[in-house]
Structure formats: C-alpha cells, structure tokens
Amino acid sequence: MASRDHHPLAQYPTAQTDLGWGAGAGPWDYRKVPEPTLSSLLAAVAKPNTIGSVDIIDFQPQAEQSSEDLHIVQDWTLQNGTWKLLAVFDGHAGGETAKHIAATLPGQLQSALVDALVRSEWKIDPISVSNLLSEAIISYDDSLMNDLYDLFPGGLEELEKLSDNEVKAVIHDSATDGPNHAKVARCMQGSTALVSLVDPDRDNIWVASVGDCQAVLGVRVDPSTWRVSTLSANHNATVPSEIEALRSAHPGESEVVLNNRVLGGIAVTRDTSAVGDHIFKVDKLWCSKVFMNAEQPFKFHSAKPETLISRIYTPPYLSNKPDMQHVNLTQIKAFAGGEITLILCSDGLVDLFDARDEPDLKKVAERWMELGSAANPGNPKDVYANGALRVLREGLGGKDEDRVAQLLTVEMSGKWLDDITTLVYRLQ
Structure with a gap:
C-alpha cells in the first residue's frame, strides 16, 4: 500500500471496516470516495470493454495481485457463417x-x-457439436498428463529408481527456456473452463463447464419478467450427493472429503472438476517425486501439498469430463420479446451476491439480466454504458456507495475479493 501521505486517494477521508467478516477481522482503513469519482475509480479498475455485442469486465481491486482469470471472445467466419x-x-x-x-x-x-x-456437408448436428466440445476439453487435459508422463518414459518403475537430483535434472530446464518445467507447472496448477459456442443463425447455444464458473441464459418474456436458465453445473464438495459419490468411489478413505474439500484440498469434484490439478488425478509417486521437486511453488491455500499427497490412495479423485448443455433457440425467439442474453462469469461474481445473503442464483441472475441486457451503445460520458460493469456494481453494493468504496479501497495486504470476470452477450 502507498503511504498515507502519498496515497492516490489521499484527499478523501479514511474510515475503518471489517468488510462484514465479523469478530476478529480487521478493522482496516478504507477511503470514503464520493460519486462520481467512485464510479470512475470502479471503471478504471474493472477495465470495461465491448467486443461487438459482448460487454466484458475483468476485476481485481488489489493492485498488487494479478488476476488469474482469463476470457475469450472470438468470431469464426466459416463457410456456413460466423x-x-x-x-x-x-x-x-x-x-x-x-x-x-x-x-x-x-x-x-x-x-x-x-x-x-x-x-456433415455443413449441416449443424447439435449432438455432434456437443460431443466435439466435450472431447476437446477432455483431450486438452489428457495432453497435459501425457506431457508429464513423456518426461519419464519408463513410467512409475523408472521414476521410483531416480534420486531427487536426477528428477530435478529433467524438470529444471530453465536454461533452455524451460519447456519441461512449464509442462510440470501446468499439471501442478489448474483452471476451470466455461466454454460456449453459438451458431451463425443464433439458433443454438452450447455450453461446456468444468469447475465452478457460471453460465446463465435469460429470455425476456414481457417488459418486467425474465425467464432464466442455468447452463452450467456447479459440482463441489458441499453438495451432499457429491460427497456420497466420492465416498462410494473411494471406500475406506476417511479423508476423501475433508472440510468440504476433496482430500482437504480443492472444492471442485469428480463430475466437473478442473483441467490440470493432476495431484488429484495421478499416482502419488508422480506428486512426491516430480511436483514436490519442482522449482515452481506448489501450494494450496487449504492444506500443505505433502499432507494432500499422504491422502492419495486410489486416484483419480477428479475427472476432466465437462457438463454439457445445449439450448435450441428457434422457438424461444418467437416469444423472447426481442431480448435474449447470455452471461458467463467466474465464481467471484457469484461470491459477491452470496456475501450479500442472496444465494439463489436464478433470482440473482434475473437481476443480472435486467442490468446487463439493455444495449447502451455509446455515450462516452456514461461510465455504466457497459452491461457487465453494471452487473459488477450491483454485486459490490449497488447504491450503497460506502460498501462499494470499502471493497475498492480497503487497505489490506492480499486478496479480499476473488478475481471477477463477466461476459454479457446480447444475442438479440
């Protein structure tokens, strides 16, 4: 943080907050930034952008912390359209x-x-598109694991005989730009994946979800009513059915779910996990001999890596198979009242509303649609011309300027909010 005298918002008075975290938290200083400066500050941090009919924000208020969220918006012009x-x-x-x-x-x-x-002679088969989208994600994750295995072609038998120094000699190749080191890092780390395709006529939407990002589709059925569907599965270890499924798949392993996390380490689980995170997918020898010897820091916020490794008996504990959803829009368009909107976001956005005791995603998403859908093409003086930014402002506190100021300016080391990425796509 900058010193108090040279703080970039030094002209505004300070106050203190516990961010609503309760006893033992903070208090921390923050700046009571008034409007319109508050909105300008939010826009500067969230970096709103618009690509065609897609509004985008990437938000992480702690300047010293780089966001680990990424997004993609692409148009593919093919023979049958874009x-x-x-x-x-x-x-x-x-x-x-x-x-x-x-x-x-x-x-x-x-x-x-x-x-x-x-x-198919350029005819669209929805089932085929669903399959290829699912297979592309599975194939990608399998390729990460195969890259790891290829470093030690003798497999577990070879790996067991190697000393730690011999393993390090293979995986510490930074002098040659580190391709081996990078392969190991991609297996040690992980990512969710939320991927959507829309056909040229906007008659079909496909969504593949791996992890806990969210996709919601909104259809305005009358001026005051949105019909919202969730197009992503959020399987985590707080869901009773997921806990039971894991325990059934790994009988006798008392720590397969610990503190609502798989092996005490990660919240996403077997049916929709994350790409990477191969500590939960490979034999423990790969973890103890390769991952623990890597230069790349190997850490989980919830447990020490060596503790997680000690709990591995019958991997894999996570799969890489995405949840697939397909929506045919041809009939929906007839009563959509002119508005169909798709919103994709990382879990940080959902967490904002959970923190405000608004856990019903469908009800929250109806508000998202109202805020994000209306095209506002372009008053450059309007900070909130971007629909994704309007949704973010609502999550941060909406009209509660003091709450928004707290979350933007609290003087705390480390992250107090998860990274937040939001895409708002107006189909019509």
Whole structure:
C-alpha cells in the first residue's frame, strides 16, 4: 500500500471496516470516495470493454495481485457463417494452466468443428457439436498428463529408481527456456473452463463447464419478467450427493472429503472438476517425486501439498469430463420479446451476491439480466454504458456507495475479493 501521505486517494477521508467478516477481522482503513469519482475509480479498475455485442469486465481491486482469470471472445467466419466462441477460465494455484488452455483450446476446437461440419456437408448436428466440445476439453487435459508422463518414459518403475537430483535434472530446464518445467507447472496448477459456442443463425447455444464458473441464459418474456436458465453445473464438495459419490468411489478413505474439500484440498469434484490439478488425478509417486521437486511453488491455500499427497490412495479423485448443455433457440425467439442474453462469469461474481445473503442464483441472475441486457451503445460520458460493469456494481453494493468504496479501497495486504470476470452477450 502507498503511504498515507502519498496515497492516490489521499484527499478523501479514511474510515475503518471489517468488510462484514465479523469478530476478529480487521478493522482496516478504507477511503470514503464520493460519486462520481467512485464510479470512475470502479471503471478504471474493472477495465470495461465491448467486443461487438459482448460487454466484458475483468476485476481485481488489489493492485498488487494479478488476476488469474482469463476470457475469450472470438468470431469464426466459416463457410456456413460466423460462429461465436465465448469462454472464461479461472486459474488456481497459479495462472499457467489458465494461460495455456486459453491459448491452445480455441484453435483445437475450431479445427474439430470445421472437420465435423465438412463431414456433415455443413449441416449443424447439435449432438455432434456437443460431443466435439466435450472431447476437446477432455483431450486438452489428457495432453497435459501425457506431457508429464513423456518426461519419464519408463513410467512409475523408472521414476521410483531416480534420486531427487536426477528428477530435478529433467524438470529444471530453465536454461533452455524451460519447456519441461512449464509442462510440470501446468499439471501442478489448474483452471476451470466455461466454454460456449453459438451458431451463425443464433439458433443454438452450447455450453461446456468444468469447475465452478457460471453460465446463465435469460429470455425476456414481457417488459418486467425474465425467464432464466442455468447452463452450467456447479459440482463441489458441499453438495451432499457429491460427497456420497466420492465416498462410494473411494471406500475406506476417511479423508476423501475433508472440510468440504476433496482430500482437504480443492472444492471442485469428480463430475466437473478442473483441467490440470493432476495431484488429484495421478499416482502419488508422480506428486512426491516430480511436483514436490519442482522449482515452481506448489501450494494450496487449504492444506500443505505433502499432507494432500499422504491422502492419495486410489486416484483419480477428479475427472476432466465437462457438463454439457445445449439450448435450441428457434422457438424461444418467437416469444423472447426481442431480448435474449447470455452471461458467463467466474465464481467471484457469484461470491459477491452470496456475501450479500442472496444465494439463489436464478433470482440473482434475473437481476443480472435486467442490468446487463439493455444495449447502451455509446455515450462516452456514461461510465455504466457497459452491461457487465453494471452487473459488477450491483454485486459490490449497488447504491450503497460506502460498501462499494470499502471493497475498492480497503487497505489490506492480499486478496479480499476473488478475481471477477463477466461476459454479457446480447444475442438479440
């Protein structure tokens, strides 16, 4: 933090807050920034952007913390028209996996789509598109694991015989730009993946979700009513059915779910996990001999890596199979009242509303739609011309200027909010 005398907002008075965290938290100083400066500050931090009919924000208020969220908005002009790709990736334990999948997956997915369309003579088969989207994500994650295995082609038998120094000699190759080191890092770290495709006529939406990002589709059925559908699955270890499924798959392992986390380490679970995070997918020898010897810091906020490794008996504990949703919009368009909106976001946005005791995602999403849908093309003086920024402002506190000021300016080390990425796509 800057010193008090040289604080960039030094002209505004200070106050103290516990951010609503209760006894033992804080208090921390924050700046009581008034409007319109408060809105200008929010826009400067959230970096609102618009690409075509997609409004975007990337938000992390702690300037010293880099965001591990990434997003993609692409148009693919193919023989049968222009397809749209939207994606959000939320990295954890580091940003290498998120960066790599964001750079790699779109090209692989586009090639697979073109191949499928050529085979079908450019007719769209919704099931085929669902399958290729799912297979592209699974194939990507499998490739990370295969890259790891290829470093030690003798497998576990070879690895067990190697000393720690011999393992380090293979994986510490920074003098040659570190391709081996990068392969290990992408397996040690992880990322969620929320990927959506929309066909040229906007008759079909496909959404693949791996992890706990959220996709919601809103259809305005009359001037005051939105019909909202959740198009992503959020499987985590607080869901009773998920806990029971994990325990059934790994009988006798008392710590397979600990403190609402898989092996006490990660909240996403078997059916929709994350890409990477191979500590939960490979034999413990790979973890203890390779991951623990890597230069890349290997850490989880919830447990020490060596403690997690000690709990591994029957991997995998996570799969890489995405939840798939397909929506046919042809009939919906007839009564949509002219507005159909798709919102994709990282879990940080949902957490904002959970913190405000608004856990019903569908009810929250109805408010998102109202805020995010209306196109506001372009008064450059209007800070809130961007629909994604309007949604973010609501989550931070809406008209409660003091709450928004707290979350923007609290003088705390480390992250007090998760990274937040939001895409608002107006289909019509």
